[in-house]
Amino acid sequence: MDPFQQMTDWKKNMDHFFGENFWNEFEGIIKPTIPQINLYQTDHELFCVANIPGLVDLDKLDVYVDYSTLELRGTIDIDNSFGIKIKEEILQGVFERRISLPFPVRSDKIKATYKNGLVFIQLHRLISETSRKNRVNVHVLEDN
Incomplete structure (x- = not known):
């Protein structure tokens, strides 16, 4: 299985669980x-x-x-x-x-x-x- 597809699926699940704005708090850490x-x-x-x-x-x-x-x-x-x-x-x-x-x-x-x-x-x-x-x-x- 494509590891990037797994990552996309994982992110979608996190968005569903925590809400769509969950990743906004991490943007400066993940991407400076x-x-x-x-x-x-x-x-x-x-x-x-x-x-x-x-x-x-x-x-x-x-x-x-x-x-x-x-x-x-x-x-x-x-x-x-x-x-x-x-x-x-x-x-x-x-x-x-x-x-x-x-x-x-x-x-x-x-x-x-x-x-x-x-x-x-x-x-x-x-x-x-x-x-x-x-x-x-x-x-x-x-x-x-």
């Missing part, structure tokens, strides 16, 4: 979240660093900020013309990541840059309650 991020906070600012290797076209990365949510969408696509893949640890593929921020941020004062596979996003605390979702432009950070 991409892109990986670090989030730093000061009194009035947030600084997010996202690991997005192989990004060539910045138009293929969408960064959105909506009140107290940062959303990243895009594709991590590493050139695989080097030969036959023996081991793969760098996660690839289409991603959509929503990050809950510890406080609301201003939509008019956001800076996003990209350098050496990392996206740097600087956000400022929102004082006013009026806000809406805005797309953030990402620029290449030049070496000095």
Whole structure:
């Protein structure tokens, strides 16, 4: 018998027993979240660093900020013309990541840059309650 079919059957039985949302709690353990991020906070600012290797076209990365949510969408696509893949640890593929921020941020004062596979996003605390979702432009950070 096909072991993958057994695994599928086992998962269906677990879904039936525990409910369809049972696996959602394990998603970050079974399949790590991409892109990986670090989030730093000061009194009035947030600084997010996202690991997005192989990004060539910045138009293929969408960064959105909506009140107290940062959303990243895009594709991590590493050139695989080097030969036959023996081991793969760098996660690839289409991603959509929503990050809950510890406080609301201003939509008019956001800076996003990209350098050496990392996206740097600087956000400022929102004082006013009026806000809406805005797309953030990402620029290449030049070496000095």
